[in-house]
Amino acid sequence: MKRLNASALVLLLGTCLAAAGCTTVGPNYTPPAEPSAKAGYAGDGGVRAALAEGPGAGWWKAFGSEQLDGFVARALAGNHSLAASRATLEEARQRIAAVAGKRLPQVDAQARAEYQRVNLAAFGFDGFGGANISNPEFDLYTVGGGVSYDLDLFGKNRRALEQARAQAQAQMRATQAAHLVIAGRVVAQVLAIAALNDRIATERKLLSEDERNVSLTQSRRKAGAGTLVEVLSAQGQLASDKASLPAMEQQLAEGRTMLAVLLGISPAELEPTGFGLDDFILPASVPVALPSALVHKRPDILEAEARLHAATAAVGVATAQLYPDITLGGSVTQATSDPDRITSSKFNAFDIFAGLTAPIFHGGTLKANKRGAEAEARAAAAEYQQVVTEAFGQVSGLLSSLESDSRELAARHETAEISDRSLYLSRRSFQVGNSGILQVLDASRSYQRARLALLETRTRQYQNVARLYVATAGGWIPEPPQNAPVQQAGTDTPGPKRP
Structure with a gap:
């Protein structure tokens, strides 16, 4: 009995x-407030930017290059840093199952x-x-x-599970951000290689112009109208311009090496990359996410929000340990x-x-843990606001650059046309004896500077457009490679919910 x-x-x-x-003790997570009505971008990007929901999947295809598309696809499948990020994501998801098992x-x-x-x-x-x-x-x-x-009277295990889910959500966003960054770096590297190819080609054309100057001075000297000083001056400029070519070729080799690293292969395995900027289309319009949409789409912002959620849940875990x-x-x-x-x-x-x-007496450890968790939550909230602020600032700067790049490019074209005409007239004047070789060399240097400045501005315009795609491509989620761990249907890894 x-x-x-x-x-x-x-x-x-x-x-x-x-x-x-x-009973579940500790604060319940509340999503951060939406951006205020005053929040926005400093620039509008002119005619090249269109405020919308932001770029969609495969934004790099807007550059119209199948070779570029192939490079990005290979990087997303073979980059070793992305493989590590996906493995870390799988570990975070398995941690959810481990924490959930403690509730049974x-x-x-x-x-x-x-x-x-x-x-x-x-x-x-x-x-x-x-x-x-x-x-x-x-x-x-x-x-x-x-x-x-x-x-689990006071929800310690429930808060721990909430924390694990939020941490997995943060890692998922970090993995998405890593994919986005790698795609952006591949696009930037390909454009940089194209620009270097164009610059080397431009330098070789300029060397041809220098050789024309040398030939011109030598012909005048043979005719008795020129001097050895004029010939030496022209030869000196030719030699000076030749000296810059090896450094550019070295930069090109380093650029190819960096591209191979991004693809996850050795430099010897990389195929020829003889393309130039003319092989790419400069998108006529870039879809830019509205400020109110950016905080819901950009992966680094969503990652910071998930970490705030995890820090809030950690306060609940520390609070439950007091009971x-x-x-x-x-x-x-x-x-x-x-x-x-x-x-x-x-x-x-x-x-x-x-x-x-x-708990009766732990020397203040448990209360100190709770205060520390609360401080960490405040830090996570401040970091979230900082990430949002930096994102808005980045988009604002790139929108401003789009407009300034367009104006600068128009001015560079005009300068190049004028310098081209000036060089032509200087040579004609030298040929008939109305001017000296110094005038021709000065015109030639102006022409070289104008052509290189034009190429530099074009390169920067392409790069800024690519950077703007990355800055506002928050809604993009890559398709994982076949060997990458994927979330099974029904797996419970919810992120921060919004009303």
Whole structure:
């Protein structure tokens, strides 16, 4: 009867505690406030930018190059940093399952075989009438199992699961951001290689112009109208311009090496990259996300928000550690010295228990942990605001650059046309003896500077357009390679929810 009363008491206590186990201490997560009506971009990008929901998937295809598309696809499949990021994401998702498992009953089995010698004197059996009693020795075989369940009265496990899910969400956003960054770096590197190819080609054309100047001075000298000084001046400019070509070729080799690293291959495996900027289309219009949409789409902003969610849940975990923890459980054991009789009910024993653990004194550790978690949550909130501010500033700067690049490019074209005409007239004037070689060389240098400045402006315009795509491509989620771990349907990894 006592056994029945004890069992009933434990079950009754467990039922009452389970009914009261809906309390979850700590702050509930609230998504950050939406950007204010005053929030916006400093520039509008002129005619080349269109405020919308932002770029879609495969934004790099707007440059109209199948070779570029292939490079990006290979980088997304083969880049080793992305592979590491995807593996880290899988680890975060498995951590969710590990934390969620702690909320379920924990069941363990055990088996033990031992040889024992019982010291009867320890139990007060010293013998009777001076007779010695030998201590018995025997085998003992034990099998059994037990189950325990943490009632999680104040939501420590629930907050821990919330934290793990938010951390996995943050890692997923970080992985998306890594894909976006790698795609942007590949596009930028390909455009840089194209610009270097164009610059080398331009330098070689300029060397041809220098050679024309040398030939022109030599012809005038042979005709008796020129001097050796004029010839040497022209030859000096030719030699000076030749000296810059090896450095450009070295930059091109380094650019190819960087592209190979982004693709996850060795430089020797990279195919020829003889394209120029004319092989790419400069997008006529770039879809730019509205400020109110940017915070919902850009991966680094969403990552910062998920980390804020995780930090908020950590406050709940630290708060719950200040409260009692109650565990229910039971075990069943079979023990006998004869292994053939170990299944007999005669050797059965069981227990049912309810355990209470309450913090009394920990030297202020638990309260300090809670205050530290609250400080970390405030830091995460400030970091989120900083990420948003930097994102708006980045988009604003790139929008302004689009407009200024267009104006500068028009001016560079005009300057190049004027310098081209000036060089032509200077040569004609030199040929008829109306001017000296210095005037021709000055016009030639102006022409070279104008052509190189025009190429530099074109390159910067392409690069700024690509950077703007990256800055506002928050809605883009890459398709993972076949060997990348993907989230199975129904996997519960929710991110921060908005009303």
